[in-house]
Amino acid sequence: MNVKETLTEVFQDVFDDDELELFDEMTAEDVEDWTSLTHIQLIVAVEKKFGVKFTTVEVMKLKNVGEFIALIEKKLA
Amino acid sequence: MNVWNIEEIPQLLKLARRYAKSYVAGEKDVRIAVLGSYSIQHFVSVLRFLLHEEGIDANIYEGEYDGILMDVLNDDSDLYEFKPSMVILLPSIKDIKEFPVLGSDADAVEQLADKQVQLYQGIWSKLETSLGCQILQANFVLPIERALGNLESNYEYSRSYYYKRINAKLEQKRGGNVTIMDMDYWAGVVGKINWFDNSSYYLSKTGFRMDYIGVAAEVFVKQILALTGKVKKxxxxxxxxxxxxxxxxxxxxxxxxxxxxxxxxxxxxxxxxxxxxxxxxxxxxxxxxxxxxxxxxxxxxxxxxxxxxxxxxxxxxxxxxxxxxxxxxxxxxxxxxxxxxxxxxxxxxxxxxxxxxxxxxxxxxxxxxxxxxxxxxxxCMPFEWGQLTGEDFKRTQSYLQNSKRQELESSFVNYDEYLQALDMVGSVDEIDEYSKERFAQLINKSNQFNLRTIRYTEASIEQMMQEENTKLLAVSLKDKFSDYGIISCIILRKDGEECFADTWVMSCRVLKRGVEEFAFSHVCDAARSMGCSKLVGEYIPTAKNRMVKDFYPGLGFEEIAENKYGYDLTKEYNKKIWIKEIN
Missing domain, CATH: 3.40.50.1000 (HAD superfamily/HAD-like)
Structure with missing residues (x-):
């Protein structure tokens, strides 16, 4: 599975924006609707899509989309 | 949209967000304030969307995170500027910070619980006096953790016992304008292991798992529908x-x-x-x-x-x-x-x-x-109502008697003879402590026989009871088959020589029984006793009240402006009335 492609679909779905493209340095600053609450919605959606579970500290430590992809890849490995 | 299907929730959130972006506040929108001790943005957005789906456009004030007291206690807060007609209060179990000392006796536990509930009673009375609004108060969702294990339910000083006492006292102390929303029940229905999302709480202060945002909002949607007169009967x-x-x-x-x-x-x-x-x-x-x-x-x-x-x-x-x-x-x-x-x-x-x-x-x-x-x-929460009254418990009996009444009706050729044979007795009284709840219910539930469709909360009714220039009349009816209790409500306001019928509603169960004429003769007396010489009525058309379009002309009023009618009180009303006075 290409994590970045699948994650892009999740982002596009959660933020309701088909144009949304991911890049490694991307943060909440770059997406209008990315707030602390939609963040939870995003985490839940990612957990469901990839069949993984994140701990609180893993979620807290995420700095950008690149780290998010790396974390998912680590979980799937 | 099935709010119970958690697969549909991401879609619900998306639709809700889209709707929020397109929403433009309208003057007729229901004004609702949501104040909570946890993050409420998603709740507000889903609530607004689900209400819209039910045909209610809602302008919603979203309180600050953990800002219940800040909004309520500060007279200059945005809440009071917003002037909601309904306030939703969503507390968190984490608001409770004081607990019985292990080993305390039952009295000490009761006192502490009283103190906690007094805080809410204070909030309710402040909201009622400042806004006269309806209050939807969520109760506390008991947590999963229990330090005393099974013994929590065996000692009054345990935290679960204490939480349960607080919830019970909220129910006991609620005023007429407060509806307790049993969120502990709904969390139990979902299962608390599912309901709580610990990580999300610590990360973003969500009150419950996102999967149940639809259920949580739906519970309130149903109650708001009831309070705006949209009830299933x-x-x-x-x-x-x-x-x-x-x-x-x-x-x-x-x-x-x-x-x-x-x-x-x-x-x-x-x-x-x-x-x-x-x-x-x-x-x-x-x-x-x-x-x-x-x-x-x-x-x-x-x-x-x-x-x-x-x-x-x-x-x-x-x-x-x-x-x-x-x-x-x-x-x-x-x-x-x-x-x-x-x-x-x-x-x-x-x-x-x-x-x-x-x-x-x-x-x-x-x-x-x-x-x-x-x-x-x-x-599917089909029968959420604003309140229950004695009239509700009698109702189906009177619908049933209707068929016996219809048999009687068909045995008469002349309708007047039939009305006479019903042996109707009635009374028109100013409302009191005992009748005000039914009065509020009828005003808020009647859609068809309702001249102006203005809704009033119990608090504003209480306020009007104190006003010198206002009379609130309740019409009761009994016949040989059943006792209907209060079936019609009228609010009269004196303005100089004129008496204005602010509200006139009637239950359609008693249509064509002469209740209108019976009530009208009393309305005339009441208006005269207030020192008025003219009675003024108005018909405000809605999608549902066409049946009373010609109500005032039918009683002998004259049209004075579009949908406005006047009646000269020096005229005697001399139509035959088939309802005898109870006394």
Whole structure:
């Protein structure tokens, strides 16, 4: 599975924006609707899509989309 | 949108967000404030969307995180500027910071619980005096963790006991304007292991798992609908494979499955028992079945395993016509709106027809297994009302007596003779402590016989009771068949020489019985006693109140402006009145 492609679909779905493209340095600053609450919605959606579970500290430590992809890849490995 | 299906929740959130972006506040929108001790943005957005789906546009004030006290106690807060007509309070169990010391006696625990609840009583009374609003107060959802284990329920100083006392006291101390929303119950229905999302709480202060945002919002949507007069009043039931197993036309009235010693029979009996409970609380029951009428009625009359009797059904329709048409007939026979019906039928094809041709009806998604009927009906929250009163418990009795009344009616050629034979007695009284709840209910539930459709909360009614220039009149009626209690409410306001009928509503159960004329003669007396020489009435048209379009001209009023009418009080009203004074 290409994590970045699948994650892009999740982002596009959660933020309701088909144009949304991911890049490694991307943060909440770059997406209008990315707030602390939609963040939870995003985490839940990612957990469901990839069949993984994140701990609180893993979620807290995420700095950008690149780290998010790396974390998912680590979980799937 | 099925709020119970967690697969649909991401879609719900998306639609809600889209709607929020397109929403433009309108002047007629219901104004609701949501104040909470946890993050409420998602709740607000889903609430606004679900209300919109139900035909209610809501302008919602979203309090700051953990800002209940800040908004309520500060007179200059944005909350008071916003002037909501409803306030939703969502506390968190984490708001409770003081606990009984282990080993304390019961009195100390009670006192501490009282202190906690007094905080809310203070909030309610502040909101009531400043805003006169309805309050929807969520109770506390008891947490999963228990330090004392099983002993929590054995010692009064345990935290669970303490939480339960606080919830019980919220119920006991609620005023007429407060509705307690039992979120502890709903969390229990979902299962608390599912309800709580610990990580999300610590990360973003969410009160519950996102999967249940639809359920949480729906609970409030139903109550808001009730408070804005959109209530369901009647349950329309199919018969074969809905009230009993099998087909009565094939199996015979004794052959249908209702055996209490059979799993299927017991399921149908449990469903009938639940339906009977609904009837006892004031829900009208109707039957709509594809059957020969006499065969359909046989089980009710002859099968002693039946829990529902023919007397419990206020309107019985069994024929071979289509159900959409029959449902309209039921509504008109009962004199209620089609949109106040709930339809329960095991046949998906019939449900689709009703959904398609009578979309105002709430159609229950009946599960395949009759063992699940009770749960399905209960969880779709069909009969959420603003309040229950003595009139509700008497209601179905009076609908039933209607058929006896109709028999009497058909035995007279002359309608006046019939009215006389009913032996009606009535009274028109200024309302008091005991009648004000029913008064509020009738004003907020009546849609058809309602001249201006202005809704008032119990608090504003209490306020009006104190005003010198306002009279609140409640009309009660009894006849030889039943005691209806209060069936009509009128609010009069004196303005100099003029007396304005601010509100005039009546229950459609007593249409064409002369209640209008009876009430009118009392209204004239009341207006004269206030020192007025002219009575003024107004008709504000809505989608539902066409039946009272010509109400004032019918009483002899003259049109003074469009939909405004005047009546000269020096004239004596001399139409025949068939209702005798109770005293």
């Amino acid at each position: 009647c349950l329309v039931l199919d018969l074969d494979n809905t009230l009993w197993g099998g087909v009565v036309g094939d199996d015979g009235c004794m052959g249908i499955q209702l055996d209490p010693n059979n799993a299927i029979g017991e399921s149908y009996r449990a469903f009938q028992q639940y339906v009977l409970q609904l009837k006892e609380r004031g829900v009208i029951l109707a039957v709509c079945s594809k059957n020969e009428e006499d065969i359909a009625k046989e089980p009710f009359e002859k099968n002693d395993k039946m829990i529902l009797k023919l007397d419990d059904i206020s309107c019985f329709i069994a024929n071979w016509e289509d159900k959409a048409g029959n449902i309209r007939t039921i509504a008109s026979k009962l004199n209620i709106g089609v949109d106040s019906l709930v339809f329960f039928d095991d046949n998906p094809a019939e449900r689709e027809i009703v959904k398609k041709f009578v979309p105002e009806v709430l159609v229950v998604d009946v599960p395949e297994d009759p063992a699940d009927y009770v749960q399905a009906l209960s969880l």
